[in-house]
Amino acid sequence: xxxxxxxxxxxxxxxxxxxxxxxxxxxxxxxxxxxxxxxxxxxxxxxxxxxxxxxxxxxxxxxxxxxxxxxxxxxxxxxxxxxxxxxxxxxxxxxxxxxxxxxxxxxxxxxxxxxxxxxxxxxxxxxxxxxxxxxxxxxxxxxxxxxxxxxxxxxxxxxxxxxxxxxxxxxxxxxxxxxxxxxxxxxxxxxxxxxxxxxxxxxxxxxxxxxxxxxxxxxxxxxxxxxxxxxx
Ligand SMILES: [Zn+2]
Numbered sequence: 001x002x003x004x005x006x007x008x009x010x011x012x013x014x015x016x017x018x019x020x021x022x023x024x025x026x027x028x029x030x031x032x033x034x035x036x037x038x039x040x041x042x043x044x045x046x047x048x049x050x051x052x053x054x055x056x057x058x059x060x061x062x063x064x065x066x067x068x069x070x071x072x073x074x075x076x077x078x079x080x081x082x083x084x085x086x087x088x089x090x091x092x093x094x095x096x097x098x099x100x101x102x103x104x105x106x107x108x109x110x111x112x113x114x115x116x117x118x119x120x121x122x123x124x125x126x127x128x129x130x131x132x133x134x135x136x137x138x139x140x141x142x143x144x145x146x147x148x149x150x151x152x153x154x155x156x157x158x159x160x161x162x163x164x165x166x167x168x169x170x171x172x173x174x175x176x177x178x179x180x181x182x183x184x185x186x187x188x189x190x191x192x193x194x195x196x197x198x199x200x201x202x203x204x205x206x207x208x209x210x211x212x213x214x215x216x217x218x219x220x221x222x223x224x225x226x227x228x229x230x231x232x
Pocket of ligand 1: 038
């Protein structure tokens with residue numbers, strides 16, 4: 001930046017300070033999307049250091065997974081809920097990148113995640129993608145890739161048909177419904193690779209399970225899953 005544009009940048013920041021997407025306080029120079037206090041204080045799961053964490057146990061027997069990782073605990077009324085709301089509904093795609101970088105730093109230091117080849121976000125239906133303008137899981141994946149030695153793979157795992165809001169259905173019917181909806185365009189590319197499949201919020205795990213079962217049909221594929229937040 002030259003002196004004039006640096007001055008202009010500071011001036012604009014003075015009138016429209018960028019706010020922390022977690023607590024709402026003004027960001028200072030060097031802070032990006034989330035203030036340092038919040039970065040320090042977020043409810044981290046530390047699942048990268050716990051192979052048999054609560055979400056891994058929830059998925060046992062349903063799908064064969066190498067590693068299960070979640071960055072944060074989600075609680076109603078908490079900072080993470082506020083942040084995820086901004087992320088999903090207020091056109092703030094950078095929240096995903098920022099959280100991805102924080103998570104990627106943890107995973108880059110964890111041996112069990114060192115050999116991941118591809119990071120694959122759970123795909124959004126094209127109609128929803130057009131509505132929102134971005135796939136929140138893909139933003140998270142991009143952030144992860146900044147810190148990890150892995151490529152983001154988009155457009156290979158695809159959604160085949162739209163599923164409507166499923167919150168009122170039982171877990172079984174939700175699974176039956178989801179099972180139909182994912183497909184892989186180029187399976188050879190993923191054969192024998194270690195894939196990290198990522199979603200935004202994990203609750204029952206049925207979406208990751210449905211995508212994962214499709215991916216695990218590929219010969220030699222090793223599957224790990226990750227998410228930004230876990231809501232009990
Ligand atoms: Zn903050």
